[in-house]
Amino acid sequence: MVLQGAEIERELALHPPPILVHAPATARRLDIPPFLDSYDLLELFAFALPARLAAPTPRGLAAALGLTPPHEDADAAALLPEIATKLLRALAETRNSAAGADAAAMAAQLKATINWAWADSVLAALGTPDAKPDRNAFRPWRRLPEWEDDAPPPPPASHGITATETRQRLAEILGEGSEQRPSQADYASAAAMAFQPREVEGEPRLVLAEAGTGTGKTLGYIAPASLWAERNGAPVWLSTYTRNLQRQLDQELARLYPDPEERRARVVLRKGRENYLCLLNLEEVQGQMTLKDSVLPLALAARWTTHTREGDILGGDFPGWMTEVFGVGVIGHLPDRRGECIRSACTHYRKCFVEHSIRRARHARLVVANHALVMVQAALGGGEDGKPLRYVFDEGHHIFDAADGAFSAAITGFETAELRRWLLGAEGGRSRAKGLQRRIEDLVEESGEDVTGPLLAALHAAQGLPGPFWQTRMAEGTGASNPTEAFLAAVRAQVLARAPEDDGQYGLEADVHPLNPEVEETGRLLDVALSALEDPLKKLCQALQSRIDHAPEELETSDRIKLETAIRGLERRGLMPLAAWRGMLKGMTVVPEPGTRPRMVDWFELTRREARDVDAGMRRHWLDPTIPFATDLAGPAHGLLITSATLRDRAPNADEEAAWRAAEARTGAGHLAMPAIRAAVPSPFDYQSQTRAFVVTDVDKSRTEQVASAMRALFLASGGGGLGLFTAIRRLREVARLIAPPLLAEGIPLYAQHVDAMDNSTLVDVFRAEEDSCLLGTDAMRDGVDVPGRSLRLLVYERVPWPRPTILHRERRIHLSGGYPKGYDDAEARHRLRQGFGRLIRRGEDKGVFVLLDPRAPSRLMAGLPVEPRRVTLKEAVAETEAFLREESTGGSAP
Template sequence: MNRPRPAETARQPRLLLPDSPALIAGFGRGTLLTPDGELFSGPAIEIGRRLRDMPPPMVVHAPATAKRLGLGAFPACDLLELFAFCLPARPVAPTPRGMAIALDRDAPAEEEAMAAMLPDLATILLRHLAAGRNAPLNRDAALLAAKLRAEVEWPWADSVLAALGQPDARPSLDPLKVWRRLPDWEETAPPPPPAHSPVSPAEARRRLAEILGEGAEQRPQQADYASAAAGAFQARDAKGAPNLVLAEAGTGTGKTLGYVAPASLWAERNGAPVWISTFTRNLQRQIDQETARLYPEPNERRRRVVVRKGRENYLCLLNMEEAVGAASMGGIMLPLALVSRWALATRDGDIMGGDFPGWLSELFGHHAVMPLADRRGECIHSACGHYKQCFVEHSIRRARTATLVVANHALVMVQAALGGGEDGRPLRLVFDEGHHLFDAADAAFSADLTGGETAELRRWLLGAEGGRSRARGLARRLEELIGDRPDLLLPLEEALQAARALPGPGWPNRLSDERDEPRGATESFLRAVRGQVLARARDDDAGYGIECDLHPLAPPVAEAGEALRDALARLHAPLQLLRDRLNARLEDEAEELEVGDRIRIEAACRGLERRALMPLGAWGAMLGMLREPPRPPGVRPDYVDWFALERREGREFDCGMFRHHLDPTQPFAMAVAAPAHGVLITSATLRDQAEMSEDDPEAAWRAAEARTGASHLAAPAIRAAVASPFDYATRTRVLVVEDVNKSDPGQVASAYRALFSASGGGALGLFTAVRRLRDVHARIVQPLAERGIPLYAQHIDAMDNATLVDVFRAEEASCLLGTDAMRDGVDVPGRSLRLLVFDRVPWPRPSILHRERRTHLSEGQPKAHDDAIARHRLRQAFGRLIRRGDDKGVFVLLDRSCPSRLLAGLPAGTSVRRLGLADAVAETRAFLDED
């Protein structure tokens, strides 16, 4: 029996706090409380002077604290670091108030009282650690804390070691090697075929009542909705004709549990998972959280509910291993230590959302966290030494036996396009945020022949050619499968030689610098495309992304396109031969192949098909279009093709040819919906209110069916609509400001500042362009700060969107600026969101793709097509404002040119007033101050 070394013998845990003052930062001022009880509140300059003579202060979010005070970075005992160590994978908004809420403490409003609470919060965390010191999670926690004390002088190290009862623990790197402690996944027999027992409307109602429990608020609309959703869980009568339900559920209906009720019942009864798909990560997380009502026991919930995302969202253990190897040299020991704690506690390894603390990137920088994700094209699958512990592989296998799989539209559609993918084809699908199916399908079923995409394929084939990437080329990934077999080596070598026709390192510079010659057929084609785009551009396009039609085709583009088509064909042929010969081994050597080799061959063939052969086939078809004569005017195309030069903040970053389906819901219907047995498409905004008329009551439903792909399916959809229970007439105000020039950045910023000040925070500002968001943020962040209103912003703050929303929800006096992702799927009930300001009408962006859809999908009414898009976006934004029956809020549009017909899409009961900014500010203040 191994006995602990004397220096590591456990003692009784004890509470030891750093001898540090507690600091709460306002903007340009702060409150400092010393351990002796001396309290000081004053300007930042005095706070900074006092800190020079004190130990590092106790704070929540050191970088944000320094920023608010206007000071440079200073040493601190950051409670967020202690939280991440003691309670890994537990949610917390990274503010003092947010931490108090996370630890079940009432957060005081006064800065002095909050400063006094910081040591209490540290005490709670350390006591929690001490109570769980013998838990498996904390087996190596003392060794890790000792390492942090030795390597980076972590200020919480002594406190942690005292709480664990191991003040003399010896430092070790072993706790960072989390892959040694993660469980292996195991292959199981294929599941039996599912049964087809239906779920009746009455059974759906009963299951909903069970989920809600006794004494729950009676919501008749929710029960009606569950009954309607049950229609998607009937036995299918004909191949290619799923039971399709289009269900509109007004905000406040409770649609998540409304569809979870029949979905979970069907899955449990028939032995197959139901996939629930969303458009945004925010809603994906909300749905996952809602399932705790159905499965409150954490282990059962983990088994029954699986969140699925693309590989790039998960912690890559191979990347983690490489980072650990370089930790002592790269100054990333502390963030790696906190990530290792999280990796042992996480539910699914999602490092881009889920239970990962998104604020770690703000504390330590993106370079410390983002490289740990599974970077595109670098996964080596079964050749990886951590394959059996891989979070992605775990989630794939858990999904096969789950009850509910919470995914996103992009993953569901990409998997369907690949014939089912790693997860197989789900029989029952629920598409929440169904109004986004058109956009999701548009992204999933498109093809881009660009510098970035083709250079990525070259990297996947040839591996890293300089730089810091560890990308292994195809030869390295397949070397154990190919060995010295000539029948496999020859096509591999031919393919790798042909891959040099793709853009190599430094291609962006060669593309834009006319003095530098392009290298290879792809760069020559891209250079020619860039020339045609610039030649056709308008002068006022300078600084922004620009595009042009294919025809009339410039001669250099035609010539370069033919050369590239031939070059891609020379690459496609040997790769296809290599895949076919690898596949043949599965049959020819069936009796000799070991299980591991069989798995690797199957993975290699999938990779060749998806990463190389499919894009090469699409690019060849696109280049073939350049040979075709121009399409006659008025003829409806299946695809829309164009050239574009892409710019970001005035700088070119890519160029190429793009192809989208004219109507992307058609491939969605055929590849995703038709193979399923039941599909529920739901949203609060499936129909356009303005399209509802007494003359043609079906018009709004027909438009919804066209936008969701239902019109392409063999069987008609079941339609259902449940009205919102909210009293919008009483609880909301809608104001259009008529004396602000939306094109004047100064006026727009002043309007935001005045309105946000009138509401006292709790405001969400939405923008149709990131550039305008940045401009307004720069102009108003300091004036709002001086009023005690913190301002956060998407595209500016380093936190991910989910963390930004968490902060906004926790801080009732804060404001948040965002774009599309904040317009949809954000749930912030209560006073934290009481004002929503939109900078201008969200018209569709004028582009070649929109022009063609406007022409061919509008049924001869192109202006109505534009109106419907803008109306829908406004209604989605308005839907963020009222999330509960007792919410109240003001919706403001800073666009005097907004036609009244666009606001007709807002919920019934809302009335619109047009007035000047001063009156809008007064109205906002008065309405929100009522009650």
């Protein structure tokens, strides 16, 4: 007998609380209200094995614990007690240790506070059934080590490495008996050329290397990078595009440094501050811990804090399912997402995870970063990590996009209001932002009028930035309270007047010229207001710097750190954006000559969320952002390897030289004095036998219901293992709503980005662990996701991923297309389709099906795919998908 909904709820009420995995997801699947009481194994896993990652499903937990993953739901249910037993045994192994004492104190506290379901079992496993509650268990900073400043590292040597040495290092990493891949060794030899000594200032050794999927490029570049770092005593920065890729790269480095302690010493992950747990936030959230619902997630976060390797709470070793299970109310406040870090004034400064990582990176061999951090640091003139000499840019086809974001500026309500909050602190509402005066008050007391005068002038001038409730005034068109709000209102009016159409739902853009008189006048007044803020901030910086310059012998080290931190914050949070904004406002009044190629592209923008105006302003981007990338980052470096599986565009009938020139244009290589070294290694996979590709001809992509029906039919035909890729979040959510119930009824769980409250890394972990699940996503799921095996055997694009038609894209289409704007769009779409196809086959035994649900897809876009798609009806695509993948699952061979 199969129970449903209310029947399940009544049956559960007659029995003790159940053991399960992921209570909210289980309740949704059973169509019952959320569990009031249960033994959730995710809670026990996070408590017993903090900082250990596992997909939040029975199969995921089984795999993480070394148990055989169950195939059927009944087997999974039967395995739950064994999982619980194994976790409790792991706790029992910590008896009579400091870690066990901490766990016992935390469990006793949870028992006393919320009567946690697992508390008695945990205490029994630890042999401490009568342990006393201790709130100190919630204060993990007491047990964290403090960082210490070391002497600056010596200057690096400039020894080169040979291809023979690189191949030998690669063989050592792979180990005896590993599969020999000649293409991987050839690729490593080519990558080694980026690590030769630089001969001329401003002319780095640059290698562009395209490595087909399956080449093994990650270990291929780790070999020369690690060899150079060891030989020359300086780190190599390995940059990827996403946090998920950073984690994958870090896992690959276990091949080079299998010992965890050595890997921690040799490898450092670097991300922006907003990715790390802020100890001060944790302490303050705990101080507000009044709701019982917040106790358990804070306890698990505290347990994690003393075990984490990097302190990375977004995409690191923090359980990504915590937000979905406990909500964003607690976890969302733990990282410093609003730039409220008070640096050396923080009581936890010497234990701060970010400060630890910065110092460790200076002495590491390999630093695993992401393009956004690397680019932003270059835009800031070096950043806290200094300027590395050697880089590897994996997923190098994204350099253009990453540079586009880093080397840009915006005068918006959010940006300007954020500066006001940084200067004035919290003006009501829930925030611990202390404002500039509170952050440097001890420096002010010791410096006298030289600091006090400009400080007070700056705080007064900050009133010209958007004040509390500025969004409401802007959306309702009520009176602006200062020059910035007046400018935003004028910009909003011009956008509404010039936009070709407005459905009231989505954001709008408008060209700056011709400029409305009201925008010109409010822009002039805003420039005056910003000047009144910029001048005292400059004087404040000069006054603080004079304290360092005039009496350095009288300064304690801690005082010097505080002064330098304050100066750096004023420059980066205040003076740099103010200079950019004033430059934009002055440039706004200069009317460009029609038809001329602009250096920068400016436009006005109105941002909406859920049909409500939430921001407005002016944006400025480089027409070609690889120019500042080449000038500020690549040019000063000594060597760079830029690599990807899709560096070149495979346009129909294009010659090799044209393909390489396009790659050089997208990576900035053409702006460097020394020509790039080119290398290409083909994929070893047999795509003709391992894949099938279809363009479906009878689905109306404009009708979401038809797209949903097609995707459901294809997912059922594959028996799961399907990844659906979308170009719009709204359509993704609607399709997820329509197909999740029928798929689940057939035993195929569906997960979706922007629907499930898990980070992308955790969603991919679940998709990988649950072999017959399906996943819906956008760009982040298309780029760099590594899911080998049957877990990904079907890829479905809902439509051709054309670039979004924006003003910025229009200008680039005109001026960067070489006189062929249509080809510019084609190249972007071809690249995205190739990237998606590349997710399908990750190993020699993989098989997969590629489907595009867009009858109007031009054949020229398919030139970049390794197989030529056939145009078929949906019925034919479903039948052939089922036949091909059934053959794969039963071990047959493709025709």
